[in-house]
Each structure stands twice: as structure tokens, then as C-alpha cells.
Amino acid sequence: MTREMTGAKMVVQALKDQGVDTVFGYPGGAVLPIYDEIFQQNDIRHILVRHEQGAVHAAEGYARSTGKPGVVLVTSGPGATNAVTGLTDALMDSIPLVVLTGQVPTFLIGSDAFQEADTVGITRPCTKHNWLVKDPDALSATIHEAFHVATAGRPGPVLIDIPKDVQFAAGTYSAPKPSTSHYQPRVKGDLEEITELVAAIEKAKRPVFYTGGGVINSGPAASQLLRELVEATGFPITSTLMGLGAYPASGRNWLGMLGMHGLYEANMAMHGCDLMIAIGSRFDDRITGRIDAFSPKSIKAHIDIDPSSINKVIKADIPIVGDVAHVLEDILKVWKARGRKTNAEAVSKWQSQIGDWRKINCLAFTGSDKTIKPQYALQRLEALTKDHDRYITTEVGQHQMWAAQFLNFEDPNRWMTSGGLGTMGYGFPASIGVQMAHPDALVINVAGEASWLMNMQEMGTAVQFRLPVKQFILNNERLGMVRQWQELLHGERYSHSWSEALPDFVKLAEAFGAKGIICKDPADLDDAIMEMINYDGPVIFDCLVEKHENCFPMIPSGKAHNEMLLGEAETQGVIDTQGAALV
Amino acid sequence: MSALHIKKGATKHSAYNLRPSFSDVQERHTLAVLVENEPGVLARVIGLFSGRGYNIESLTVAEVDHTGHRSRITIVTTGTPQVIEQIKAQLGRIVPVHEVHDLTVEGPSVERELAMLKVVSDGEKRVEALRLADIFRANVVDSTLGSFVFEITGAPDKIDAFADLMRPLGLAEIARTGVAALLRGE
Ligand SMILES: Cc1ncc(C[n+]2csc(CCOP(=O)(O)OP(=O)(O)O)c2C)c(N)n1
Numbered sequence A: 001m002t003r004e005m006t007g008a009k010m011v012v013q014a015l016k017d018q019g020v021d022t023v024f025g026y027p028g029g030a031v032l033p034i035y036d037e038i039f040q041q042n043d044i045r046h047i048l049v050r051h052e053q054g055a056v057h058a059a060e061g062y063a064r065s066t067g068k069p070g071v072v073l074v075t076s077g078p079g080a081t082n083a084v085t086g087l088t089d090a091l092m093d094s095i096p097l098v099v100l101t102g103q104v105p106t107f108l109i110g111s112d113a114f115q116e117a118d119t120v121g122i123t124r125p126c127t128k129h130n131w132l133v134k135d136p137d138a139l140s141a142t143i144h145e146a147f148h149v150a151t152a153g154r155p156g157p158v159l160i161d162i163p164k165d166v167q168f169a170a171g172t173y174s175a176p177k178p179s180t181s182h183y184q185p186r187v188k189g190d191l192e193e194i195t196e197l198v199a200a201i202e203k204a205k206r207p208v209f210y211t212g213g214g215v216i217n218s219g220p221a222a223s224q225l226l227r228e229l230v231e232a233t234g235f236p237i238t239s240t241l242m243g244l245g246a247y248p249a250s251g252r253n254w255l256g257m258l259g260m261h262g263l264y265e266a267n268m269a270m271h272g273c274d275l276m277i278a279i280g281s282r283f284d285d286r287i288t289g290r291i292d293a294f295s296p297k298s299i300k301a302h303i304d305i306d307p308s309s310i311n312k313v314i315k316a317d318i319p320i321v322g323d324v325a326h327v328l329e330d331i332l333k334v335w336k337a338r339g340r341k342t343n344a345e346a347v348s349k350w351q352s353q354i355g356d357w358r359k360i361n362c363l364a365f366t367g368s369d370k371t372i373k374p375q376y377a378l379q380r381l382e383a384l385t386k387d388h389d390r391y392i393t394t395e396v397g398q399h400q401m402w403a404a405q406f407l408n409f410e411d412p413n414r415w416m417t418s419g420g421l422g423t424m425g426y427g428f429p430a431s432i433g434v435q436m437a438h439p440d441a442l443v444i445n446v447a448g449e450a451s452w453l454m455n456m457q458e459m460g461t462a463v464q465f466r467l468p469v470k471q472f473i474l475n476n477e478r479l480g481m482v483r484q485w486q487e488l489l490h491g492e493r494y495s496h497s498w499s500e501a502l503p504d505f506v507k508l509a510e511a512f513g514a515k516g517i518i519c520k521d522p523a524d525l526d527d528a529i530m531e532m533i534n535y536d537g538p539v540i541f542d543c544l545v546e547k548h549e550n551c552f553p554m555i556p557s558g559k560a561h562n563e564m565l566l567g568e569a570e571t572q573g574v575i576d577t578q579g580a581a582l583v
Numbered sequence B: 001m002s003a004l005h006i007k008k009g010a011t012k013h014s015a016y017n018l019r020p021s022f023s024d025v026q027e028r029h030t031l032a033v034l035v036e037n038e039p040g041v042l043a044r045v046i047g048l049f050s051g052r053g054y055n056i057e058s059l060t061v062a063e064v065d066h067t068g069h070r071s072r073i074t075i076v077t078t079g080t081p082q083v084i085e086q087i088k089a090q091l092g093r094i095v096p097v098h099e100v101h102d103l104t105v106e107g108p109s110v111e112r113e114l115a116m117l118k119v120v121s122d123g124e125k126r127v128e129a130l131r132l133a134d135i136f137r138a139n140v141v142d143s144t145l146g147s148f149v150f151e152i153t154g155a156p157d158k159i160d161a162f163a164d165l166m167r168p169l170g171l172a173e174i175a176r177t178g179v180a181a182l183l184r185g186e
């Protein structure tokens, strides 16, 4: 079906036809015609953020908690440049976004017009793809193609730059039709390679699944199939920060997160395994530690939809290009057809070795009845919220790692954190996006005070749209993660790593018309958390925690998995003998 | 069939044959990249190389199919086998890229480059320049009493050799097109 309409109307029509219900944005001169169309309809809700970075992170939160692409609308020039951090964040974490930017009219492009920026040039390296649309007749097809590119294959952010005269001009609108684009990443894995992996599964003595955000991006079916495969084989499973929730934390084969601040048992299993099955994970340096000492004795199978992920960092012995759900389905089929074999005896020995590592209790910390330990705060938050319909976002720093360690995720799409880019300021706007998508859920942003201040203006958004997001700030008055590195690696020279002149968070909340809670006594913590949960509206929870706590375990940069620092749990000798046994 | 339209198994280095055989040896590869002829596509390819720290020794681009909107980019690059594999995979990931071919491994291929050299000299040197040009089958495309412009086509090392010979004979300026390459045979 085609019909005549203005470019601005086409934008709104195309979004509707793509099933978009929410747009995060901020107006300005170069998008006024589109805002005019938004004004005259009720199908799409527009959330007015307070900074364009917030719009992009909110859209990321929306996308990660729903599996649908997030949509952003911002103006030209500063609107577009403010979106760059969010775009880069989404690219690193493979989050599907469609970002629409206004541009100066085509006849002014190149003249340094007011609020002109080379948006497609600036965002070329931080989008999966982008377009400048100069022809109104091409606009609707470009928008439909943008949704296809954002979601097909490895997801990512795309951007469409729309000059103002194109928004005013009339053109022909065409409705979405099945994509005829040549961009059709393959989803089925090669059966020969899958069979080779199955053969390795049958023989493995010390197998481990190492899963990542790709499982979650692949959709709920992927998590379901992963669970089936893990249960059926009885192999232990660990996950990256990005992949938490794909396999339930309560599952019997769960090792916890791996990596720089991952669990001892998870990293030791990675180091000592003889078969590593990487699924939708990309061997980031936060995962591998020192490359030449990374899991030295294992056969590595790598399943990824993006061929460039394979062999980028670590050589894959069994490379499988395909969508996680499709590949897992075929693995299960082939494995069942060949008689569901595993080396059960060896695997159970391996499980008991892992059990020994678990006994080290690597997350142990010294409690206190005087100050709130951040780990304790998260343990209580977990206990008091785990039965809720709960979504967690985080900022970046120690609190983020503790949240990953101490909160348990039973399902995918419940955990939104900036993994690849590590963007302070991500969590608050992301929580707004999540709450928009899940109005009745309990949405908590586990924050550090420094990160939180980076996008605190979004309090206005939360209050305006009555989004009851809970800002759970572990306030150590420090740029804690920076302080930790300075303590461990820079001779305790704490160069600019403390938060001075902090606001009174309770008054700040009240100034925005929200609720503020402060808590500094461990004895009051449970009541204070309950008060936060039960309050029907946005809350800033200022949780004053121990200022000098370090986050352990930690693999210092450039060290191997079996060279972890264990903090409180460290018992000299244990690491050496256990580690040595497997190296 | 692969998304890159490379027949699987056609070469041992195709983008989907991901079996590693990595070494530290630097290799020189000629890649043919078929792209949608749309604005910015060259910037994407060049940005990939600069952003990820890969080498470009030579790059040529021109439309090869007007109705089909296809351009062909020929890139000569160097790197370890792992880097070459990454380059191909990263190129294949760019949305308007249709096909990536590694002519060095899919080969044998023919590589040609065109160069124009301005040689300013007189007397013996001028005669010698003309004599050598003849040997190299370079054409004179412009001449004055004190200068020649030679046009030469050939593999890059032939052009290098010709330029080396012209240097002492008054080479004043050189313009090279970069490499164009095709697979031999059908
Ligand atoms: C935008 C940005 N700037 C700088 C950094 C570097 N950085 C990583 S963690 C951190 C400190 C975060 O402090 P806070 O939010 O209070 O969290 P804490 O570590 O104290 O829990 C900094 C500065 C970053 N990740 N992002």
C-alpha cells in the first residue's frame, strides 16, 4: 500500500507500522515537523528525557528488557552529538536501536548552518549502519530497512539522519514488506561443525559452557534451549556480565559469573577445562585475562552469529557461525540422535573438583554492625526483592560488579548493565526505559554515587512520567573502582578518586518531587529497603556504605585466571595447590 | 551458501572457513570487495582500516555495475594470517558490502596498476629515459622540449622498477592509480 504524505508524517507512520509504542526523545529546530506529527496522534508515546544521552540509554533499557528495538528521536547538531555515547554503548553491547536525528535542510548541508553537524560522519563508527535520507520517496523504505538492520544478525544501533526539508516535503509512503535487502546474516550453523562439537561433548571430561549476551540477544528460545542442553548434559555453566539470566542462578550447574571480578570456581573451571563451549560470548579482555595463559588445555568451540567474533582474540578449534537458538536446537537434535552420550563419570569428578573450588567461598566478606558493607546491602536487596517482578539496571564501578555477584537472575532480559563500554551514567536512564516497558514491575538501578550524578537530570523524566524507578545508590563517597585500582596498582596515591561536595540526596529527591531515603546503620537497612519498595513513585535511596571496601575476587589486568586475588577468602596455599593442580 | 556469496570450501581461507592456522608471518593480500554504490561506503571501508589499525598499501575504487549500483574496491593489505582473516570478517560485516574475495588465496590473479611519471631532463638523460621507457613499454603521453610524461601499466613491482630507473634521470612527479586485480580463468 502506498500513499502520499509528508516526510514527517511518514516517520510517524513507519514507526507505527513497525509496532513502535514508545519513543525517547528531545525536540529541536531540525525535528519540529516530526514533533508536530507526534503531537497529533496517540498511538506512540513520547518520553521527554532531559538529555539526549539519557534518551539513548533509556531506549537501550527498553530494548534489553523487551527484546524489541528501542527508538530515539533527537534534533540535529548537539542533539545528535549528545547521542554518541549511547550509540557507542549500544554498539559494544549489541543492542538494537533505531535513532532518528533531524538535520539542516539539504540545501544548507555543508554550509556550517546553525546546528549542522556531520551526523552520519560522526556516528559512522558507532552505529551498525546509518543513512542520510535526501529523497522523501526513499524515507519510508529506509526506516523499514533500518529496523531490519538493527535487529537482523548481531543486533546494534542504526541511525537515520533526516533533513528538515525532507520532513516537510511530500512523498510516497510504502508500508513494511518482508526485507528484500541483501543483508541477511545466516542463522543456521554448519551441520558438520555442529556434529564435531557434539562428538567433543560426548568425550569431554572437564567441559564448561561459557555463555554471553548473544544468548539473550538471540531471544527467549535460546535461553530455553540452553537450559535444556545444560540440564541434559550436566555440564557446568558460567556466563559473562552480559549473559546473566540466560541460565538461572538457582540452576544446579550454575558457576556464577566469570572474568575479572568473576567467581573463583567459574574462572578456575575456565582455566582447567578440556572443552570450552563459548556461546554468544566474545572473549573480551575482561574475560580472558592474559591471553597466552588463557585456558591452556582446552578445545574451544565458539558459537556466534558474527563471523568477526570468531578467532578475533582466541583461536576457535570448532567455529560455528549462526544464531544461538538455531545452533543450540541443532546441537540438541544431533546429540539426542547419537544417543545422548556424555562421559558422565569424568564429568562428575569434574563437578566435585568444582565443588572444592566453591568451598573457598570467594565472595566472603567481613560483615560489620557499624557500617553497611556494600555486599551486605546487596544481599539484603536480593533477599527483599527476589520474589518481585524485578528488573535491575546498574551504573559502572564496584557497585556494578557486586550487583553481578550478589544478585541472582533467574530469567533473561532482567539485567541491564553497560558491559562493553562501561558507561557511567547508563543505569538511571536505562531504568527509565525498562520501567516504561514494564509499568508494574519493580525496577531498581543499583548505582554508585559518582555514576549516578552523570545523568541525574533524568529525575525530571522519572517524576514527570510517574515512573517509580528506585535509585539504590551505594554511596561510598569514592570513585570506588578507580580508588581500588589506585590502592592495588598505583601505590595508594588516590588521585582525584573521591566524591566531594556531594548533594544531600534526600533533599535532591524532594527538590524533584520524589522521595528520598537515607540509611547508614545496618540495623535499619531492611526497613529502609522495604520503605523504598513500597513507595509508589521514584525513590533515591542514599545507602551510605563502607568507603574503602574492595571488590574481590579480582584478576589483575595481564594476569591469568588462576592468578586471582581473593581478598577476604584468601587462604594462602589454597590457591597455589589447587591452582597448580590444574595449570 | 554464505552471506558473502563465497562458495563454501571454494578456498581454504574463505570467510567461513574459520579453522585457524595462525602464524606471525606478515602476508600481503589483495582483496576485492564488492559494495553497494551508496554515499559513505568508501568511508566505512577506510574507517574500518584506520579504526582497527590495519594497513592499506593500495586502494582503488570505481563503479563496475551502473544498473546494479555496485562498486568494486580493491585493497592491498598486509598482516599476519589472523589479521587478514579479521579484516575479511570485519569487511563482510559492513552492511553495504556484498562480497569479499581474497584474490591472493582464491587466485591465481592478475594485478595491474597504471602510473604516470613526469621526467624533466635534457641531453643524454632525456635520451636514456626514452630508451628505458621503450623497454618497459611505457607510452609517451605528453612531451615538451624539456620533459616527458610516461604512462605505464603493469604489476606494482614493474612500476616500482621503472620509477627507480627514472629517478636519476629527472623524475619530477609520479601519479599511481593503485592496484586493480581480477582472478585468472573462468
Ligand atoms: C563515563 C565514564 N567516565 C569514567 C569512567 C571510569 N570509571 C570507571 S568506574 C569509576 C568510578 C565509579 O564511581 P561510582 O559510580 O561511585 O561507583 P563505585 O565504584 O564507587 O561503586 C570511574 C570513574 C567510566 N567508566 N565511565
Ligand SMILES: [Mg+2]
Pocket (backbone or CB within 6 Å): A397, A448, A449, A450, A474, A475, A476, A477, A478, A479, A480
Ligand atoms: Mg562510589
